[in-house]
Amino acid sequence: MEGCVLTVGLMAALDTRTDRRPSFAGLLWGSTVGKKTAMAVSGIVMLLYLVVHMLGNLKIFFGAGTFDGYAAWLRTIGEPFLHHEWFLWIARVVLVAAVVTHAVAAYQLSRRDIAARPVKYARPSPGRHPRWRRFAPPLSRRRRASYATRTMRWGGIILGLFIVWHILDLTTLTVNPHAAPGHPYANVVATFSTWYGDVIYIVAMLALGLHVRHGFWSAAQTLGAGSAARDRALKTTAHALALLLTAGFISVPVAVMTGLVS
Amino acid sequence: MKLTLRVWRQKNADADGTMSTYEVDGIAKDMSFLEMLDTLNESLILSGEDPVAFDHDCREGICGACSLVINGEAHGPERTTTCQLHMRAFSDGDTIDIEPWRASAFPVVKDLVVDRGAFDRIIQSGGYITAPTGAAPEAHATAVPKPAADTAFEHAECIGCGACVAACPNGSAMLFTSAKVNHLGVLPQGAPERESRVLDMVERMDAEGFGGCTLTGECATACPKGIPLFSITRMNREFVRAARKRG
Structure with a gap:
């Protein structure tokens, strides 16, 4: 009898034990909060890459020799410790991992979000529909989700498609009109000499600016770095990053269009 | 009229x-x-x-x-x-x-009445502290730093109405859950369950079918008690901390 009570007691104790949780990675990927952490980290990896990429692109303003030389140098980073192009391939693997993590998490979370709110309100909230806002009563609360916030999903899809086109255009040269391996300067000029090349690129870079604007600030909140005191600094950084990246990237097609780079 | x-x-x-x-x-x-x-x-x-x-x-x-x-x-x-x-x-x-x-x-x-039992189950999963029952403890037995008391009170103002979920385009309960996690998490009385609380409450929140947070800020705008959006930021931090320690 006593043994029986003891067993029941032990079982109850085991039932309430809390040390049987999944691993750190399992806890993160298995919850909405943790999955956002994965998105934030992968987003920041891509953001850091984009800053370097944008600064590298600006070398096009120093002429074909400098730009092509820079492109060749990228393949020699880490030599002789790393073999030729190894650094580039390591960077590519990291970036693909970041893109895949970011996209898979976004897809899974978005499906969940849409399922969690299946019925729309008969009258949309005034903040989200600026046309209606003008007629809202004066006491109406304002400040709602910004344009950048509401376009995160579509913006992400646009950027994903752009990356595919961008790689086919300037890495594999599959769709490049000039397609001369080892001559990136001429290839870039060829792409931006077509109207569709300019349109695709500029639209994608505007989408990038919006995505980074909400994404950077959002990542800071997801990683727990935000606070009321730090909010202004984080928002300013997000705006500055978005503006600099968009302006920096777009300056290249604009320079080709205006004949500054040819 | x-x-x-x-x-x-x-x-x-x-x-x-x-x-x-x-x-x-x-x-x-x-x-x-x-x-x-x-x-x-x-x-x-x-x-x-x-x-x-x-x-x-x-x-x-x-x-x-x-x-x-x-x-x-x-x-x-x-x-x-x-x-x-x-x-x-x-x-x-x-x-x-x-x-x-x-x-x-x-x-x-029926009509305008919804079942908010999901909130009760989130609270049941971790929105409590372990305390001996009996006579009320001496008020000064556990010292609470003033900033912690202020933060706890700010989050304790949540009345669990669910406006945050209703306003959120993702039907997310992050603001509600974070209000309770932070209310108890910053107090010394809530410290023993600090890690398990956030892990259990987030797990329950997900299991109830609420959406995730995309930081649109709609919840904090709708909240009649002014629970700040940074409550969610704080819970995110608590969650990763607890996941590292595995509750």
Whole structure:
């Protein structure tokens, strides 16, 4: 009898034990909060890459020799410790991992979000529909989700498609009109000499600016770095990053269009 | 005041609902929104119709029972609870849309009443502290630093009405869950369960079918008690910390 009570007691104790949780990675990927952490980290990896990429692109303003030389140098980073192009391939693997993590998490979370709110309100909230806002009563609360916030999903899809086109255009040269391996300067000029090349690129870079604007600030909140005191600094950084990246990237097609780079 | 109301009518959880239009007259500007609905219901009862079902209790903005989306906004156009919203926020001749909270985790029970049991289950999963029962402990036995007391109080203001879920485009309960996690997490009394609380409550929140957070800020804008958006930031930090320690 006593043994029986003891067993029941032990079982109850085991039932309430809390040390049987999944691993750190399992806890993160298995919850909405943790999955956002994965998105934030992968987003920041891509953001850091984009800053370097944008600064590298600006070398096009120093002429074909400098730009092509820079492109060749990228393949020699880490030599002789790393073999030729190894650094580039390591960077590519990291970036693909970041893109895949970011996209898979976004897809899974978005499906969940849409399922969690299946019925729309008969009258949309005034903040989200600026046309209606003008007629809202004066006491109406304002400040709602910004344009950048509401376009995160579509913006992400646009950027994903752009990356595919961008790689086919300037890495594999599959769709490049000039397609001369080892001559990136001429290839870039060829792409931006077509109207569709300019349109695709500029639209994608505007989408990038919006995505980074909400994404950077959002990542800071997801990683727990935000606070009321730090909010202004984080928002300013997000705006500055978005503006600099968009302006920096777009300056290249604009320079080709205006004949500054040819 | 004479108003046109478009009200969500739904017989029960399984029936299809629809927006029905009613005219109400003789509404005073000083009436609360719920008193206006009482007036509508009186006329419905007199004409032999089924009155509109809606949740309400204290009618002084502290219980969190009232839950109406008015013109697309949780608790209507002012930053308060529906019971504390007055008809002076509207004008004579207005058409007002009245709907229940919309979220798959908050199924409609009848008309404007939704089942918010999911919130109770989130609280059950970790929204408590372990304390000996019996006589009240000596108030100064555990010192609480002033900043911690302030933060705890700010988050303790949550009345669990669910406006955050109703306003969120993802039907997310992050603001509600984070309010409780932070309220107890910053206090010394809540320290023993600090890690397990956040892990268990987030797990329950996900299991109830609430969406994730995309930081749109709609929840904090709708919250009648002003729970800040950074409450979510703080919970995110707590979650990763607890996941590292594995609760």
